[in-house]
Amino acid sequence: MTIERLYLSPDHGAPLSGRRRLRLLAHQGIEGDRHCGGTDWPGQNLTLIEAEEIEAFCQLLGQPVDLALSRRNIVTRDVRLNALVGRHFRIGDCRLFGVELCEPCGSLGRRLATPDHDAAAIVRYWTGRGGLRADVLNDGWITVGDSLEILTPAGL
Numbered sequence: 001m002t003i004e005r006l007y008l009s010p011d012h013g014a015p016l017s018g019r020r021r022l023r024l025l026a027h028q029g030i031e032g033d034r035h036c037g038g039t040d041w042p043g044q045n046l047t048l049i050e051a052e053e054i055e056a057f058c059q060l061l062g063q064p065v066d067l068a069l070s071r072r073n074i075v076t077r078d079v080r081l082n083a084l085v086g087r088h089f090r091i092g093d094c095r096l097f098g099v100e101l102c103e104p105c106g107s108l109g110r111r112l113a114t115p116d117h118d119a120a121a122i123v124r125y126w127t128g129r130g131g132l133r134a135d136v137l138n139d140g141w142i143t144v145g146d147s148l149e150i151l152t153p154a155g156l
Contacts, residue, residue, distance in 0.1 A: 001076065001077075001078050001079040001146060001147055001148040001150075002076065002077050002078065002146065002147055002148065003074060003075070003077075003091060003142060003143070003145060003146045003147075003148065004051045004067065004072065004075045004076060004077045004115070004144070005051075005067045005068070005072060005074075005075035005144065006020070006021070006067065006075075006142065006143075006144055007019065007068055007071075007072070007073055007074075008022060008024050008030050008032055008033040008034075008073060009033060009034050009071065010033070010034060011034055012033060012034055012149055014015045014034070014047040015047050016071060017025060018068065018096035019141045019144075020053065020142055020143060020144050021142070021144070022073075022141070022142050023095075023122065023140075023141055024045075024046070024094045024136045024138075024140055024141070024142060025136065025139055026137060026138050026139050027028075027045070027135065027136060027137075028045065029044065029045035029046050029079060029136060030045075030046055030073060033046075034143050037127060042099045042100075042133075042135060043099030043102075043133030043134060043135060044098050044133070045078060045096075045103065045133075045134060045135045045136045046074060046133075046134055046136065047052055047072040047074070047095075047102045047131055047132065047133055047134070048072060048073065048074040048075075048076055048081055048102075048131050048132045048134060049072035049074070049075055049076070049081070049102070049130065049131030049132075049140060050076055050077070050080070050129075050131065051074075051075050051076065051077045052077070052107045053129045053131075054066070054067055054070060054075070057069075057125065059125075060125075061081075061114060061116075061117065064127040068089050069112065070107075070108065070126075070130070070131065071103065071108070073125050074091070074130050076148055077149050081098070081131055081132040082101060082128070082132070083151070084098035084132055084134075085098045085099070085132065086102060087098060087099055087150060088150075088151040089148055089149060089150050089151055089152075090148070090149045090151055091142045091147075091148050091149075092136055092143055092146045093140035093141060094136060094138060094139075094141070095135070095136075095138050096134045096135065096136055096137060097134060097135045097137060098133075098134050099132075099133045099134060099135055100132075100133050101128070101130065101131070101151045102130045102132055102133045103127060103128075103129040103130050103131060104122070104123045104126035104127060104130045105123075106119065106123065108121050108122065108123065108126060108130075109121075109122040109123040109126075109144070111114070112156060113153075121149075124146070142150065
């Protein structure tokens with residue numbers, strides 16, 4: 001269960017910036033990211049998605065793999081993120097809490113639509129596969145290659 005890629009976007013709609021390391025701020029999110037400090041809803045701090053889901057989507061559409069296509073902040077490998085809703089976990093020296101599934105929105109559908117797959121079909125495909133929204137519980141750093149560790153009550 002590892003971290004494959006890290007991304008942030010300084011402004012809404014701005015291109016994602018791939019990073020080797022990100023600083024997380026407790027109850028705020030990723031330093032420098034457009035959502036940092038947002039308190040509009042729980043789980044706004046950061047988003048995660050499984051590399052395997054992106055790879056399957058790209059294969060289905062016959063496209064080259066682009067791990068940034070979902071615009072999620074953290075791309076994982078070998079972890080079922082849906083199982084982390086309501087769970088505490090650690091990446092690097094940061095503790096996080098899985099708030100809810102990060103279900104697809106119309107914007108994702110429009111951005112990934114093709115002549116053969118309209119926006120509604122894209123949204124349907126990503127439903128239940130779109131990743132996880134999480135809250136950051138302490139300041140710290142995460143790095144590509146870090147392990148994701150699911151915490152038990154004793155590890156909290």
